[in-house]
Amino acid sequence: MFAMRYHRYGGPEVLCLEEAEEPHAGPGQVRVAVRATGVTPADWYLRSGMLRDTAPLGFPHIPGMDAAGTVDEVGEGVVGTAVGDAVFGLVPFADRGGAAARYAVLEAWAHNPRAWSFEEAGGAAGNVDTATRVLEALEATEGMTLLIEGAAGGVGTVTAQLARARGLSVIGTASEGNHGFLDRLGVVPVTYGPGLAERVAPLAPHGIDVVLDAAGKGSLAELVAITGDPRRVITIADFDADRHGVRFSRSEAGASPGWAGLPLAARLADQGQLTIPLHAVFALKETASAHEASAAGHARGKIVITVP
Template identity: 50%
Template sequence: MKAVQLAEHGGPEVLRVVEVEEPHAGPGEIRIAVRAAGVNALDWKLRQGFMPGGDLPAGTGFDAAGVVDEVGEGVTGVAVGDAVFGAGRATYAEHAVLTAWAPKPDALSFEEAAGYPTPVETGRRILNEVGVQPGQTLLVSGAAGGVGTAVVQLAKARGITVIGTAGEGNQEHVRSLGATPTTYGDGFTDRVRELAPGGVDAALDIAGSGVVPQLIELTGDPAKVLSIADFTAPQHGAKVSSTSVDRPAALAEAAELVEKGSLRIPVARAFPLAEAGEAQAASQRGHVTGRFVVTVP
């Protein structure tokens, strides 16, 4: 089968479409014929060697949507031919093994569904970890990207008031999600205080743009600030979250919210498999509204 692999760490050019043996579903796993794979920051960080990623050559990608074509031992509730979305390994390929999945909502195309797994799991996890409650006010720094788009809508579904920061060109997108938008830069804390005269109860740093001290200033409590992108946050007393938890529950919640019309993560651009390197480069450049995905013919 065709799959994207890297034989060495480096820039987008190290990614190649090659012929490899098909993977097979082990116990508790399923295999899908991939229709689309989600592009995450973790993909290009592993490609560049910023994080431990195992032996090379290796496949790339964690999120995907497609049609089940193999069911592993002990798996129930899913059958060959079912359309699903979920997370697994080496998903930039014609076939991939998933370790967590949920039925693909009919309202989503395969391309859209492929962009959901990591953002919704991350969004759900960090909302739970920061402890923000219904009726409280949450500040999301970096509200326009995939994770930001997901966390804003998940928070709104829980009855949380959201203020979201984004670039000038993404203000309307943040507003369309149900959040009150504002911009980064000089005067950021003053703008937030004007928008939240009752104070900010918790803050999430999605973008990693060095704003953790300002978020602590706005919440008045480092324990109410959490980052997924700034690993210096603990130096200020804030938290960092990077470990996935309970993916199946997150996927099931996402599917339910999609069916209710309360969650939608747009596809910013779909790239063919042969342009996986450009897809990761676009992800690395940031300032995107929604998600990049790689499609498999």
């Protein structure tokens, strides 16, 4: 099969489109003919070698942690999913990638909602998993107010919508050019940067209950001050979390608590309560450009790669 791979750590130039061995579905897995896969910061963190000490790769490596496509192999023990079904989901954790290819194996998935294109579904699973995991860890429940630092990105937009579906109020930081975008998602926008606490105060007269830092821009000290308790703040992007007593949330081996969010996301999508805003769509041969766009840090919504 054709696949986008790299054989060593480095910049986007190490990515190359080449032939690779086909994967096959094991017990409890399905294989899909990939139509689209999302790009996350973790993809270029891994490629650059930034995470080589905590998440070393085996080479050659195929990037892409989530995908949407059509099932063409069903592993032993799988029920409720058949060859020909359109699904979106996550590649096995041990592989830490593998979806930027003709075929990919999924270990967690849900059927595509009618409301989503393959491009939208291809960019959904990783962010849904992360958002669900974070909301569960924060014990986010109806009536709370959630502040999202970096609300206009892929994780931020999905977390905001899932939080609103739970009955939370959501305030999100973004550049002024993205305030209208957040407002359309039902998020109260606020400009990021120093002085955030003073800008948030009139927007949340009863205070901020919980915080997600999806930006990793060094604001954890102020976010902790806003809540008054580091246990009420989670980051997915700031590797300095421990110094502030803040939890760093990342995917772990084994069944993720975020997996349960996949079928729920599909139901919410068909009810008009969850969209996957797309920042840009690249062809597979343009994967290097997609990684560069993600690393630039200004994505409004999700960056997606399509597979021919």
